[in-house]
Amino acid sequence: MIQTDNKEKQKIIERVYHYNQDHVFRFWDELDQKQKDELLEQIDSIDFDLLNRQIKQVLADHKPVHYKDLHPPEVVTLNRRKNQDKQVMGIGEKAIARGKTAALLVAGGQGTRLGFDGPKGEYPVTPVKQKSLFQLHAEKLIAIGRRYKTSIPWYIMTSQTNKNQTVQFFKDHDYFGYQKGDIFFFTQEMIPAIDRKGKLILDEKDHIFMNPNGHGGSIKALDKSGALQDMKERGADFLFYFQVDNVLTRICDPIYFGYHIDAKSEMSSKVVHKKYAEEKMGILCKVSDKLHLIEYSDLSHEDMHAVNPDGSLKFWAGNIATHIFDRQFLERENEGGFRLPYHIAEKSIPYIDQNGKKTEPDKKNGVKFETFVFDALEDARATVCVEVEREMEFSPLKNSKGENSPTTVRNDLLHLYRSWLETAGYKIPLDKNGKPQIEVEISPLAALSAGDLIGKQIDFDKGNRQIYIEKLD
Numbered sequence: 001m002i003q004t005d006n007k008e009k010q011k012i013i014e015r016v017y018h019y020n021q022d023h024v025f026r027f028w029d030e031l032d033q034k035q036k037d038e039l040l041e042q043i044d045s046i047d048f049d050l051l052n053r054q055i056k057q058v059l060a061d062h063k064p065v066h067y068k069d070l071h072p073p074e075v076v077t078l079n080r081r082k083n084q085d086k087q088v089m090g091i092g093e094k095a096i097a098r099g100k101t102a103a104l105l106v107a108g109g110q111g112t113r114l115g116f117d118g119p120k121g122e123y124p125v126t127p128v129k130q131k132s133l134f135q136l137h138a139e140k141l142i143a144i145g146r147r148y149k150t151s152i153p154w155y156i157m158t159s160q161t162n163k164n165q166t167v168q169f170f171k172d173h174d175y176f177g178y179q180k181g182d183i184f185f186f187t188q189e190m191i192p193a194i195d196r197k198g199k200l201i202l203d204e205k206d207h208i209f210m211n212p213n214g215h216g217g218s219i220k221a222l223d224k225s226g227a228l229q230d231m232k233e234r235g236a237d238f239l240f241y242f243q244v245d246n247v248l249t250r251i252c253d254p255i256y257f258g259y260h261i262d263a264k265s266e267m268s269s270k271v272v273h274k275k276y277a278e279e280k281m282g283i284l285c286k287v288s289d290k291l292h293l294i295e296y297s298d299l300s301h302e303d304m305h306a307v308n309p310d311g312s313l314k315f316w317a318g319n320i321a322t323h324i325f326d327r328q329f330l331e332r333e334n335e336g337g338f339r340l341p342y343h344i345a346e347k348s349i350p351y352i353d354q355n356g357k358k359t360e361p362d363k364k365n366g367v368k369f370e371t372f373v374f375d376a377l378e379d380a381r382a383t384v385c386v387e388v389e390r391e392m393e394f395s396p397l398k399n400s401k402g403e404n405s406p407t408t409v410r411n412d413l414l415h416l417y418r419s420w421l422e423t424a425g426y427k428i429p430l431d432k433n434g435k436p437q438i439e440v441e442i443s444p445l446a447a448l449s450a451g452d453l454i455g456k457q458i459d460f461d462k463g464n465r466q467i468y469i470e471k472l473d
Helices: 007-018 033-044 048-059 078-097 133-147 163-172 217-224 227-234 254-262 327-334 373-379 406-423
Strands: 101-106 154-158 183-187 190-192 202-204 210-212 238-243 267-273 283-287 290-294 317-326 343-347 366-370 383-387 439-442 466-469
Touching: 007 033, 048 190, 078 254, 078 383, 101 217, 133 163, 154 163, 154 217, 154 227, 163 183, 183 217, 183 227, 210 366, 217 227, 217 327, 217 373, 227 327, 238 254, 238 327, 254 267, 254 317, 254 383, 267 373, 290 373, 317 327, 317 373, 327 373, 406 439
Parallel strands: 101 154, 101 238, 154 183, 267 383, 439 466
Antiparallel strands: 190 210, 238 317, 267 317, 283 290, 283 317, 343 366
């Protein structure tokens, strides 16, 4: 065993040997003191009891869950909403105006898949002004706050990889006009991956490979960072959860808050109709009497293609990762330790071989562990599912080309803005092929919906191919 005169460091070393992970010291004699200290510091951050349970999970050759007694969930459908939205909207508006609401943005991802060097939230997405995702979200929140004469606390979860860059981006842009004191940055936890034999993986001679613990880690990080306590001190009881890549998110939607509060829900979800059976979306369903979200890859072929007597999909409620949490529910989820289960994902993980050479594997050689925020649905005592129109509220940016790409999100934003204008009575000039002659972008600070445009004066200069509506008279 490696020996050191420092008692605290020696305890860390002994812990590694106790859990049979001493191979991480393979290159110890080649490291300088700074590298040794950094490796020990990283090791000290690892929860070895949790790691041991995860290793047993992998070595047990875990098989996919086969769900029985599967039923469609109860959903506040678009048809039901025609009569019910007005009944609950005032409830949500009152909660926002009284400072009872807050927003959580999950923004730990990088733009790698988009060919973009930086946090995904910095990616330019709007069709005319090329505003970043961060700016678009910030302006929506500012607009909601102005409407209800309040400032909404905004909690932003980053990763260790992109936190500094994200914070600097906000500083460089003067927080996009947001109140600096109402933004709370925090990072999600990193956990180690293992190989198929249950061993930690070195990706450098002085570093163990780690990965974020999944979007479910937001529940733990909210507590650990002090964000939940900050919410409590501000008097905020309801937290709107959304992910950075959805350009159409209707942030802090008062109608959604209204449904959540009226039903005394602890965790609520927005859903859209799946386009087709094989669409890669998790679906909301009931297993016995509890609401679950089942990933598309875990749904049996029979259930995936099941239809109702009229031929429509039986399990159609696709998850769009937009939730509302009760703060007290989140506090309960952290009592006695973080309780969400860890899911296994086999991945190709770069590693240092026996000779100290960095190796990029050509096949899956390791296992990552991640938690899913929607697993908390199973713990909620009351839940609500609200259906929304996909073209109005769901267009995620995930791929560089094809579906869910910069092209599709830009087109979806253009479609949204044009539909607002047409609903408000404005006609967009069309060419002889029926395509719009101009591209329109509407700042959230000018309008958050078609209703905000009704009765306003908007002039279209047909000689200009692009129009940006920044404010309304």
